[in-house]
Amino acid sequence: MTTPSPKYCPEDRPELSRRSFLKTGLGGAMFLSTVSMTAGLTGCATAPAGRVSAVDSRMDASYQFEFLSRDDIALFEALLPAMFAGALPEEPNQRQHAIAGTIERIDQGIVMFGPANQKELRKLFDLLNFAPTRITLARVWSDWPSVSTESAEAFLNRWRDSRIGLLNNGYIALTKISNVAFYGHDAHWHLSGYPGPPAWAVDALPQFHNA
Amino acid sequence: MSMNDPIARGLASGWNVTDASKLTTDQTVEADVVVIGTGAGGGTTAEILARQGLSVILVEEGRLYYQKDFKMDELTSYASLYQEGMSRVTADGAIAILQGRCVGGSTTVNWTSSFRTPDETLNYWSQNLGLSDLAPDTMAPWFQGREERHTMAPWVTPPNxxxxxxxxxxxxxxxxxxxxxRNVKGCWNLGYCGVGCPTNAKQGALMTTIPGALDNNAQLFHGLRADRLVMNQDRIDHLQASAMGPNGVTPSGVTVTLKARHFVVAASAIGSPGLLLRSELPDPYKRVGKRSFIHPxxxxxxxxxxxxxxxxxxxxxxxxxxxxxxxxxxxxxxxxxxxxxxxxxxxxxxxxxxxxxxxxxxxxxxxxxxxxxxxxDGFHEDSPGGTVSLRDDGSPVLDYPIxxxxxxxxxxxxxxxxxxxxxxxxxxxxxxxxxxxxxxxxxxxxxxxxxxxxxPHRARLFTAHQMGGCGMGADPKNSVVNGFGEHHQVANLSIHDASIFPTSIGANPQLSVYALAARNSNRLAQKLSGA
Incomplete structure (x- = not known):
């Protein structure tokens, strides 16, 4: 997920930024960076959450978040029940465990995305966590912790079906990082009927039997 | 670890391999040739030059992963073996880019398809772009040589x-x-080529040219990012590089200066134009980064x-x-x-x-x-390709309008x-x-x-083949290098990767890269050994 950002290459600049502007129809990058800055200034929690205590969150206190902020975690706690409707366990503890583990793997994945795409995701998350843009662009009226699964589902549908490419792109970014972290995890392979690497090969290969 | 693994065995035998994340002080190193990138192009170049007795240093931004790390697991492999942890996309986010970032480059994670450059493509280049030396007949021996080196043959096992x-x-x-x-030897037919071959059957750069170069005294730095080629008058004097920290993505702050007589850039069709742009090398006709192709x-x-x-x-x-x-x-x-x-x-x-x-x-x-x-893409005037430029942090990004x-x-x-x-x-x-x-x-x-x-965005689009951006051609007005990958303006610089293709290939490009790199490296080896 990226949005057009200011280009280093001076020769191309006027042409590129004009086309990018037309393409996104929203002023794209400039709008998002304004949001990001405003979010920082208004005290949105954009710092990595680090270790989140089990008392004020349902996260596993042993995991150290390197990218996701407390607000981002709340965002995913609201989105994932809609994202994985029909796939998450019903039993409350197992369900919570599956959601928390997925958010941790999302964090781990983003760390490896590197600085440029981290910056793009920071803009996206800030946009979703900053009330004025959450309301105008996502049309989500309450804070994420009070958003129902139905409202989260409606939000995902709106961004998927929007005629604005930038919002489609936001939908793809949110679903892609979540889908990979959830369905790609070995505890969830059964949901896609994937039996895992062939057992005979695992038995025969030295890297699975380190002394 | 199994001593049947050529990488483990080579490391134990004393290959000159440096994990840059372990460096604690800045240093300067020197060789006849510095090769930037260890994929299809860089590996081939390093092996050929090292066998000629030239001293070679290979520089790889990604890390060295090999059999011990290849556990048929998607999540760890996508995070560690692919560019931007598999999140790389075009500038507007509409096209997902699959590209390797590890020793062996994309050959470590590709699906082993091994095609010669189609005759139609070579004929188009020779007839329209002044690249008559690249006609099918003259290229045939180079393809054949690389098919042997990488054990390429039609897959005889029934398809899945x-x-x-x-x-x-x-x-x-x-x-x-x-x-x-396919470029495989003793393949187990498992299906995990894309996450690092678990059996060492895949004969990508990691199992062939990289060990070949290291056996011939080349030095490999991995986890080292090429930041900037620095000129002194009309020649490149040195490469300035940054060590990555233990996670492979955050610089540790340690820098390495690499001096050489000649520099070969093989950092991919996104990385190579990126490096040239960051280095602000002579580019009088503003060709660097232009005409980038992706086989959408x-x-x-x-x-x-x-x-x-x-x-x-x-x-x-x-x-x-x-x-x-x-x-x-x-x-x-x-x-x-x-x-x-x-x-x-x-x-x-x-x-x-x-x-x-x-x-x-x-x-x-x-x-x-x-x-x-x-x-x-790239054969029609309505398919001019995309453009690689730099983000404000200096990292390259591909804009590809459809x-x-x-x-x-x-x-x-x-x-x-x-x-x-x-x-x-x-x-x-x-x-x-x-x-x-x-x-x-x-x-x-x-x-x-x-x-x-x-x-865009509604149609889901991907690319696993990045080409162009430093296109070759006879005329410097519309190309960056000549038909031998030699930079038009800078005498001691060559480019040996898919970035020199003047159009897309029309087939999975690894054999095209191997063959051109082999041809151009043989010429380079003769020049440098004679000098």
């Missing part, structure tokens, strides 16, 4: 069902199909009546060139048809969706089959792929597109696909 369905559909419709040559890929998925198990077996073994040059080399865009493997994370990332619908889609993964079309010419090809490819899948007995077919449902007959699919909006 995922690939066989492409063959069945083509046969039903009277379309041509062929068996794909679109896909359809089919639900088959029998289990396909698309996660097992050699991922690519059948292809169809029925539509590749159907309208000539420079008519309406042609495309090669192939099959992708589908593992859960890949499938969940590629098939867009959420909620119960997504769960239901992925629940049928064992019955799913997919076909992909690789569009042959022209109407390409959209027409994308729609036609959706149609052809769906027709083939129905002909092979699919129960239902879905275009990988935000507006596509599951179609249960070819007639229904045809009507619906003809109505799908061909728009």
């Amino acid at each position: 069902l995922n690939n066989d369905i492409l063959k069945q559909g083509c046969e039903k419709l009277g379309y041509s199909w062929q068996v794909i040559p 890929v679109n896909a359809t998925v089919a639900r088959m009546p029998a289990k396909v198990d698309p996660f097992y077996g050699a991922p690519q073994s059948i292809y169809s060139d029925e539509f590749n040059f159907k309208h000539g080399v420079d008519g309406p865009v042609g495309y090669k048809l192939e099959v992708p493997p589908l593992h859960p994370a890949m499938a969940a990332g590629v098939v867009p969706g959420h909620g119960q619908e997504q769960r239901d889609n992925l629940g049928q993964l064992p019955w799913m089959q997919s076909v992909i079309a690789l569009l042959r 022209t109407d010419y390409l959209w027409q090809g994308i729609r036609q490819a959706y149609l052809d792929m769906a027709e083939i899948q129905f002909a092979a007995g699919a129960e239902a077919v879905q275009a990988v597109h935000l507006d596509s449902g599951w179609y249960t007959s070819w007639t229904q699919a045809k009507d619906a696909i003809n109505q799908l909006p061909m728009k």
Whole structure:
């Protein structure tokens, strides 16, 4: 997920930024960076959450978040029940465990995305966590912790079906990082009927039997 | 670790390999040649030069991963072996970019398809771009040499069902199909080429040219990012590089200065133009980063009546060139048809969706089959490619606008792929597109696909083949290097990777890169040894 950002290459600049502007129809990058800055200034929690205590969150206190902020975690706690409707366990503890583990793997994945795409995701998350843009662009009226699964589902549908490419792109970014972290995890392979690497090969290969 | 592993054995025998994340102080090193990048181009170059007795230093931004790390696991592999942890996209986010970032580059994670550059492509280059030395006859020995070096041969094991369905559909419709040559030796037919070959069967750079170079005293730095080539008067004096920290993505602060007589850039069609732009090398006609090609890929998925198990077996073994040059080399865009493997994370990332619908889609993964079309971009004036430029942090980004010419090809490819899948007995077919449902007959699919909006983000597009951006040509006004990969303006700089292709290839490009790099490195070795 990226949005057009200011280009280093001076020769191309006027042409590129004009086309990018037309393409996104929203002023794209400039709008998002304004949001990001405003979010920082208004005290949105954009710092990595680090270790989140089990008392004020349902996260596993042993995991150290390197990218996701407390607000981002709340965002995913609201989105994932809609994202994985029909796939998450019903039993409350197992369900919570599956959601928390997925958010941790999302964090781990983003760390490896590197600085440029981290910056793009920071803009996206800030946009979703900053009330004025959450309301105008996502049309989500309450804070994420009070958003129902139905409202989260409606939000995902709106961004998927929007005629604005930038919002489609936001939908793809949110679903892609979540889908990979959830369905790609070995505890969830059964949901896609994937039996895992062939057992005979695992038995025969030295890297699975380190002394 | 098993001593049957050539990398473990080589390291134990004293190869000169430096993990830059372990460096604690800045340093300066020197060699005859510094090669930037360890993929198809860089590996080939390093081995050929080192065998000629030249001292060679290889620089790789990614880390050295080998058999001990290849555990057939998607999440760890995508995070560590791919550019930007598999999150790389074009500037507007509309096209996902799959590209290796590790020792061996994309050859460590590719699906082993090994095609010669099509004659049509070579003839187009020689007739239209002044590259007459690259005609099919003159290139043939170079292809043959590299086919031997990388053990490339048509796959004799029966294809897995995922690939066989492409063959069945083509046969039903009277379309041509062929068996794909693969670069494997003793392949176990497991299906995990894309996450690092677990058995060392894949004969990519990691199992061939990299060990070949290191056995001949080359030095390898991994986890070291090439920041800037620094000129002194009209020659490059040194490369300035930054060590990455232990996670492989955050610089540690330690720098390495690499001095050499000659520099070979082979950092990929995104990385090489990026390095040249950061270095502000002479570029009087503003060609660097222009005409970047990607073989834009679109896909359809089919639900088959029998289990396909698309996660097992050699991922690519059948292809169809029925539509590749159907309208000539420079008519309406042609495309090669192939099959992708589908593992859960890949499938969940590629098939867009959420909620119960997504769960239901992925629940049928064992019955799913997919076909992909690789569009042959760059041969028509309405397919001028994209542009690599620098973000404000200096990292390269590819802007790739999709022209109407390409959209027409994308729609036609959706149609052809769906027709083939129905002909092979699919129960239902879905275009990988935000507006596509599951179609249960070819007639229904045809009507619906003809109505799908061909728009960025709605059509899900991918690229696994990045080419161009430092194009070769006889005329410096429209190219960056000559037909031997020699930079037009800087005498001690060569470029030996897919960035020098003046159009896309029209086939999976690894053999094209190996062959050109071998040819150009032999010439370079003669020049440098004679000097």
